Amino acid sequence: MRYLIIFILLTGVLPAQSGYEIAKMVDERLAPRDLTNTTNMILTNSRGKTRTHTMISKSMDGNKKQIIWFLEPKDDKGVAFLKIEYDDKNDEMRMWLPAFKKVRRISSKKKGDAFMGSDLSYEDLSSRELNENDYNRMEDEPVNGIDCYVLEIIPKKEAKSSYTKHVSWINISTLTAVKENSFDKRGKLHKTKEFRYGQMGNYQVINRVFVRDTQNQHSTEVMFSDIKVDSGMDENLFHEKNLKRLPRD
Helix, strand or coil: CHHHHHHHHHHCCCCCCCHHHHHHHHHCCCCCCEEEEEEEEEEECCCCCEEEEEEEEEEECCCCEEEEEEEECHHHCCCEEEEECCCCCCCEEEEEECCCCEEEECCHHHCCCECCCCCCECCCCCCCCHHHEEEEEECCCCECCECEEEEEEEECHHHCCCCCEEEEEEECCCCCEEEEEEECCCCCEEEEEEEEEEEECCEEEEEEEEEEECCCCEEEEEEEEEEEECCCCCHHHCCHHHHHCCCCC
């Protein structure tokens, strides 16, 4: 440590942060205790035909607990999704399918499957555990005039990921993702993702995600509105029984 201090005093240069250190800063970025929003998810196929889903989403603990109820289209009304992430065991994911009057459990082997026909997989909806990935810092690069860190993120075996790697551009000022490229098990580019955030009090809160499947020429745009943060949400909300209860607000 003494030699490091002397080096800084003599050169005025701080050692470059590692990929892991940047990922840790992103992971520790200030986030709301709980969050509620209305979500519109627009699916566009290779022929340009679209389908729109409207949902209510409630989450806590940095999105580690989340429940989503589908409101539209009519044939999907009442479908609901529950996710609870754990540090010491496999995450729980369940779908309530009112047409079949049953709750379907989604196993870790199915995390690469599409969420309601979109370009987001169940894995994409989950938080990345910091220590389940390796991080390589690449050369910084601006995106649309925003100065960005660039990280290569490689899932370890324990992550049980459906991807071999991600390349992520992180806004240096806000530590939020700007865009990301995700690669499949063959090492081929599979998805490109774009993210947009807005300031709400002390928080940077996501308000748009755009995902394109480069192999199937299919895309998904997710837009968030009616956003509320730190409303004092009850942890007991995140229970299977509440999948069958559409929220009143």
